[in-house]
Amino acid sequence: MMSIIHGVGYDHSNLSHFRSSDIWVTGSGADRVWNTGWLGRMLTNDYPDYPANIPDHPIGIQMGSANLLEFQTEETNMATMMGNSDSLYKIIDENYVTGSTDPAPQTYGGEELNYLRAIDESTYEFSGIINEAGRKGINKVEYPETRIGLQLAVAAKLISGGLTTPIYRLNYGGFDTHANQWNDHIALLQELDQAVFAFLKDMGGQGLLDKVLVVTTSEFGRRVKENGSVGTDHGTAGPTFLYGSSLRGDIIGNQPDLSDLSRAGNISIQHDYRQIYSTIMQDWFGLAVDTVTQILEESYDAIPVINFPLTTDHPTAIPSEFKLYPAFPNPFNPTAEIRFEIPKGSQVKITVYNITGRIVMQKDLGFKPSGFHRYILGPKGWASGTYIIQVEALQSILNQRITYLK
Helix, strand or coil: CEEEEEEEECCCCCCCHHHHHHHHHHCCCCCCCCCCCHHHHHHHHHCCCCCCCCCCCCCEEECCCCCCHHHECCCCECEEECCCCCHHHHHHHHHCCCCCCCCCCCCHHHHHHHHHHHHHHHHHHHHHHHHHHHHHCCCCCCCCCCHHHHHHHHHHHHHHCCCCCCEEECCCCCCCCCCCHHHHHHHHHHHHHHHHHHHHHHHHHCCCHHHCCEECCCCCEECCCCCCCCCCCEECEEEEEEECCCECCCEECCCCCCCCCCCCCCCCCCEEHHHHHHHHHHHHCCCCHHHHHHHHCCCCCCCCCECCCCCCCCHHHCCCCCEEEEEECCCECCCEEEEEEECCCEEEEEEEEECCCCEEEEEEEEEECCEEEEEEECCCCCCCEEEEEEEEECCEEEEEEEEECC
């Protein structure tokens, strides 16, 4: 499934590659200069003590480009940079020298030494984990021998191998078509199409398609008018592509109106790029609206492209006290505990959908008083896979994903 969002950009657009790239990766406005990335701030919400306390698997993986501000926090960069699944391990394993266990001195220099040791240790551990996932994982389809094809093949193999990294940042350049746009742009889109098609087919063949969402970003679009080199110049807005089985498959927004261009020849901005980020954080990762607002420092409406958002279809209609807590355990077998809280008495109904939207279970819990409640979910005849839990109360609905392992 694919969705397209038209006219993505930001007010007072900056058409410098460097500045606009910084704006996009930090999540700032054109009049702000931030030193942390939107993904770094998002991940800090779940890993506030990183790198002092590191998780078992990398938090983010970046391929195909220089280290971006996108994963930058106040303390460090949370991404692990790599080529293929074993390249980082080979470099480190052949050269790594075990660090000293002597305590660092109680000085400013000692603080810096502790930081370097933490980064050194996490990189060494992550390289082995990535290498192991690459050995365990498989590609069930043949990928095109292109830059984006090879990166997606590596990502698919790591996901297949059990790496739990939530975000992979890939890089695919060449779209700065100041010259020969007709031929180059067609070739670039064909490469993108073939690579993403292979990735989605691979994930589908391994029962993992419902676990991935592919999103494209670019620092700006193109202007309409052809220049003297049979190309186009930097523009203020462009489309965003999304791919995955969890999408509604819509085209959001209108086709650019070529009769309604700005004085500089730019198409109209229909969506702020931070709405894309808000959608990912709220509806895919399940962050609360208030948390997303804190990360972006302003409120941006999510765009309804995901079939079963992890927050809600209508956030403003839901009382803030109506809460759906993470199911436990997740993944689960044989049972999982669904936990929710309501601020006042209400009829409560739980509905479970499979990933195609078919109802597989519906349970009317009757009237429940205010407070905290539990419901034990015990599947009967379910296939292994991801399901959507929907809890309805107080004329509001909350959703979350849960995975059943048979």
